Amino acid sequence: MLDDVAALVAERNRIDAALARAVRAAELSQAPERDGQRSMASWLRGHCRLSGSEASRSVRNGRAMEHLPVLAEAHDAGLVSASQVAVAADVVTPRRLAAAAAQGVDLAEVDAILTGVAVEQEHDALVLVVKRYGDALDPDGPEPDPTEGRSLTIVKHADGSVSFRGHLDAVGGEKFQTAVEAHVQADRPAGDERTRAQRQGDALVQIADNALASGSVPVLRSVKPHVAVRIDLDDLADPATGAGVATTGFGATISAARARWLACDGRISRVVFGPDGVPLDVGREQRLVSGHLRRAVEVRDGGCVFTGCDAPNPWCDVHHLVHWIDGGDTSLDNSALLCERHHTEVHHGFRVERQPSGRWRTWRPDGTEITVPAPLAPTAA
Known part of the structure; x- marks a missing residue:
């Protein structure tokens, strides 16, 4: 049984290697553009239903394998996992490649060492080797540009809860900790049994509450950001x-x-739909979409309607299906929610159309329809 498990792991490694190479080939040929997507990561999320982290790893591994051919061969052979390649990818970021070239580092030698560690030692050993390489390549640390090293990744789970991970420079981290700690210390009622982590989580939500309530956040899509x-x-x-x-x-x-x-502490807006979906109409006199019409479009569409896109409401514009200049009304029937990228695509030949069933469909400029790839399409019952 254990041999069977090991064989399956090796087979998965080989498949992951083939996937990363295919993703890289599609990226180099700009294949996602044909389906109106900006990148292979967004195409994998929208058309193959991969998580954001899975999609990004496949893209990143495909790029890394070009620079680390020995490691790539071991991955092809099933000896190295996708997670190991993802760790090694830190060695061949554009900044580190430039630093290595400037210092005359033999990347082929680095590739061979990384592969040996990946094949013969446990996963954490490779992590340590990659870190030591980075430290040796840049012993003085990164340039003091605070924005370069800052990152925040937000992941929404199926139950609506959110996880996030991030990294801040020393100064940014000090500002963040100071703001959170102020709320932690200000909210310590008698008998509070929350853990430190729970108090910090509550503080972060309170900071967001205060910013939204004060109206100090930037206006988004002509509407002040609010919890909808x-x-x-x-x-x-x-x-x-x-x-x-x-x-x-x-x-x-x-x-x-x-x-x-x-x-209890918010404004309630009514959006009324008849049994036959009678549209909310603000007439021809108003070209720009009003707040109540935008809310109606958001309620109906729930995000970008372009096939394969998962952009939520706040990222989207309201698009006139029949342009205003061509006589199109500013109405619910003539509106579609599109993210900025796909709004641009629709103005350059792509087309979206809402079916009587309520389902949206998307066509390319050549008239062919964008659909879920056949191997991943659900089979008819």
């Missing part, structure tokens, strides 16, 4: 808990009870 929740009137008025009946602007599902809690 969609819920049917009957569910809002019903005193029952009603789990999973409300939807937030970023797509999370929450209970009616939590929606009512948010409504």
